[in-house]
Amino acid sequence: MGVIRKTKAVEVLLNEFNTSDVAISAKALIKQLGDTFNKTTIYRVLDKLEDDGILHSFLGKEGLKWYAKCNGCTSKEHKDVHPHFQCLSCGRVDCLSFTVLLPQIPNRKIEVSQLLIQGKCEECFV
Amino acid sequence: MGVIRKTKAVEVLLNEFNTSDVAISAKALIKQLGDTFNKTTIYRVLDKLEDDGILHSFLGKEGLKWYAKCNGCTSKEHKDVHPHFQCLSCGRVDCLSFTVLLPQIPNRKIEVSQLLIQGKCEECFV
DNA sequence: TTTGTTAATGCAACAAGGTTGCGTTATATT
DNA sequence: AATATAACGCAACCTTGTTGCATTAACAAA
Numbered sequence: 001m002g003v004i005r006k007t008k009a010v011e012v013l014l015n016e017f018n019t020s021d022v023a024i025s026a027k028a029l030i031k032q033l034g035d036t037f038n039k040t041t042i043y044r045v046l047d048k049l050e051d052d053g054i055l056h057s058f059l060g061k062e063g064l065k066w067y068a069k070c071n072g073c074t075s076k077e078h079k080d081v082h083p084h085f086q087c088l089s090c091g092r093v094d095c096l097s098f099t100v101l102l103p104q105i106p107n108r109k110i111e112v113s114q115l116l117i118q119g120k121c122e123e124c125f126v
Numbered sequence: 127m128g129v130i131r132k133t134k135a136v137e138v139l140l141n142e143f144n145t146s147d148v149a150i151s152a153k154a155l156i157k158q159l160g161d162t163f164n165k166t167t168i169y170r171v172l173d174k175l176e177d178d179g180i181l182h183s184f185l186g187k188e189g190l191k192w193y194a195k196c197n198g199c200t201s202k203e204h205k206d207v208h209p210h211f212q213c214l215s216c217g218r219v220d221c222l223s224f225t226v227l228l229p230q231i232p233n234r235k236i237e238v239s240q241l242l243i244q245g246k247c248e249e250c251f252v
Numbered sequence: 253t254t255t256g257t258t259a260a261t262g263c264a265a266c267a268a269g270g271t272t273g274c275g276t277t278a279t280a281t282t
Numbered sequence: 283a284a285t286a287t288a289a290c291g292c293a294a295c296c297t298t299g300t301t302g303c304a305t306t307a308a309c310a311a312a
Contacts, residue, residue: 152269153269165270166271169269169270170271191269
């Protein structure tokens with residue numbers, strides 16, 4: 001990827017992800033920042049941050065695109081494959097830090113896997 | 127769910143899923159049957175078949191909705207939780223018949239999980 | 253500090269998957 | 283055959299996300 005300039009939008013978006021560990025949907029970011037930045041800009045910055053290995057994205061339920069910080073990824077390789085947890089009560093999504101081991105499947109080659117777990121998060125589970 | 131009438135649309139759609147075990151996206155069904163039935167009808171029939179426990183649905187990559195036959199589900203309970211495999215070469219999606227065991231997560235309650243595995247299918251993996 | 257290159261932005265229009273309202277048709281029941 | 287109502291077709295709409303293009307602003311070099 002090309003040079004990334006430190007613009008207001010990049011700064012603000014990065015800050016969103018640096019202040020907590022949860023994933024944030026593009027939709028939520030647009031709702032929150034849409035008055036300050038054009039939605040096109042937000043989509044493009046997220047895209048670029050993903051290309052640069054700073055964020056990773058995945059699809060949550062309802063087909064929404066979610067973003068979260070990467071750990072140890074580069075622009076060359078997104079090695080950050082882990083499950084995501086979506087709370088059915090409050091909607092919050094976060095990254096789980098364990099690795100799910102998949103069985104080998106005969107005659108198939110696994111390249112990517114996406115595991116979305118849904119239920120009640122720590123706050124909502126009492 | 128209410129009574130389900132044996133209409134042409136129901137008959138044709140059911141037949142699509144009965145002749146093979148692969149999953150089919152709503153989009154593909156509309157492309158294939160859109161001249162015969164209105165897309166609204168197709169969406170509604172799929173919806174109803176899912177409610178009745180005959181089909182189950184999940185989201186594939188790109189946020190498309192996919193449907194496949196259920197095994198042993200009723201309209202009360204969709205017990206059919208299994209991984210889905212999407213081939214990155216030919217696009218084909220099918221249901222894998224094994225169960226992935228998830229570790230318990232402290233202070234959270236797991237209710238649903240969706241595992242999408244991507245790679246090369248049996249046909250494309252040589 | 254001014255200049256110049258080009259990445260980044262805003263805007264408007266668009267794309268695609270899916271949904272809704274409503275008047276009409278057809279299935280199943282009596 | 284008459285009736286109730288599920289299912290249908292159509293058009294219009296909604297939402298998330300994308301594209302083209304003219305304008306603005308980072309940033310490096312002079």
